[in-house]
Amino acid sequence: MAAKNESPSAGVPVPGAAGPGAKGGGERPLPERPLHVAIVMDGNGRWAKRRSLPRTLGHRAGVEALKRTVAAAPTLNIGWLTVYGFSTENWSRPAAEVAELMALPKRYFESDIVRLERDGVRVRVLGQRRGLSPELVRMIEDAQARTAKNDRFNLNIAFNYGGQADIVEAARAFALDVAEGRARPEDLTAAALGARLATADSPPPDLVIRPSGEQRLSNFLLWESAYAEFVFQDVLWPDYGADHLKAALEVFAGRERRYGAVLPDDVLAAG
Numbered sequence: 034m035a036a037k038n039e040s041p042s043a044g045v046p047v048p049g050a051a052g053p054g055a056k057g058g059g060e061r062p063l064p065e066r067p068l069h070v071a072i073v074m075d076g077n078g079r080w081a082k083r084r085s086l087p088r089t090l091g092h093r094a095g096v097e098a099l100k101r102t103v104a105a106a107p108t109l110n111i112g113w114l115t116v117y118g119f120s121t122e123n124w125s126r127p128a129a130e131v132a133e134l135m136a137l138p139k140r141y142f143e144s145d146i147v148r149l150e151r152d153g154v155r156v157r158v159l160g161q162r163r164g165l166s167p168e169l170v171r172m173i174e175d176a177q178a179r180t181a182k183n184d185r186f187n188l189n190i191a192f193n194y195g196g197q198a199d200i201v202e203a204a205r206a207f208a209l210d211v212a213e214g215r216a217r218p219e220d221l222t223a224a225a226l227g228a229r230l231a232t233a234d235s236p237p238p239d240l241v242i243r244p245s246g247e248q249r250l251s252n253f254l255l256w257e258s259a260y261a262e263f264v265f266q267d268v269l270w271p272d273y274g275a276d277h278l279k280a281a282l283e284v285f286a287g288r289e290r291r292y293g294a295v296l297p298d299d300v301l302a303a304g
C-alpha cells in the first residue's frame with residue numbers, strides 16, 4: 034500500500050512541519066510502528082588516516098559510535114537496528130586488521146553486555162560462525178542467550194555476513210527440505226525463502242544508512258532491502274551519533290514509499 038512516511042524523529046523540531054497530530058512547537062508525530070534501520074558502519078579507516086592513527090584505532094572509535102547509536106535509537110522509535118560489522122569479503126584485509134576486527138565484538142560485549150541486558154535489548158549476531166574462533170562463537174552465543182527474552186529493542190550485528198551467501202544458504206536449506214520430502218519445489222515463495230534467511234526474525238529494513246560518503250550496498254541485506262529507503266551521509270562512522278541518526282530519519286520522513294504501486298491521487302490525475 035502506498036503511504037507517506039510519518040517522521041520517526043519525535044522530539045526533533047522540524048520548522049513548519051507541524052500537522053494534524055503533531056505536538057506543539059513544530060514537532061512531528063511518532064510513526065505508528067517502530068522502524069527497522071540498518072547501517073553500513075563505514076569510514077573507520079579514513080577517520081584514523083586523517084588523524085595519522087593506525088586503522089585499528091579507527092575501528093575502536095567505531096565501537097564507541099555504535100554505543101552512541103544503540104543508545105539513541107530506541108528514543109527515536111527505532112525498534113530494530115541492524116549494523117554491518119564484518120562482511121564475508123573483509124577476510125581479504127591484512128591479517129592484523131582482520132585480527133582487530135575479530136576482537137571488536139569481544140570489546141563491545143565485555144563493556145556493554147550488562148547494560149544491553151538491563152536495557153531490554155535483544156542481541157542477535159547474523160552471519161556464518163564458520164571461520165570465527167571458538168572463543169568468539171562462545172561469546173556471541175552467550176550474548177544472544179543472555180538477551181533472548183528482551184523485547185524493548187532489537188540489535189542485529191551482521192558479522193561474517195554476506196547478503197549473497199545468506200541467500201545461497203537459504204536456497205540450500207530449501208533444497209534440502211525438498212530432497213528430504215519436507216517441501217515441494219512449488220512451495221518456494223519469497224516468504225519461504227525469507228523465512229530461511231538470517232534476518233527471518235526481523236521485519237525488512239525501512240531505512241538503510243551509509244555514512245562516509247560512499248553510496249554502495251556492499252553485499253548488505255540484499256534481499257531484505259528490496260523496498261528500503263537509502264540515506265547516504267557525509268560523516269565518517271567514528272563521528273556518528275544521535276544527531277546524525279535524527280538527520281537521516283528526517284530525510285526518511287520526507288520520502289514517499291510506494292512499494293511499486295502508485296498513489297491514489299496519481300491514479301485520479303491520470304484519469
Ligand code: FPP
Nearest residue numbers: 074075076077078079095096118137138141
Ligand atoms: C568499514 O570501514 C568498517 C568495518 C569493516 C568495520 C566496522 C566495525 C565497527 C564500526 C565496529 C563494530 C562493532 C562490533 C561490535 C562488531 P573501513 O575500515 O572500510 O573504513 P574506510 O572505508 O575509511 O577505509
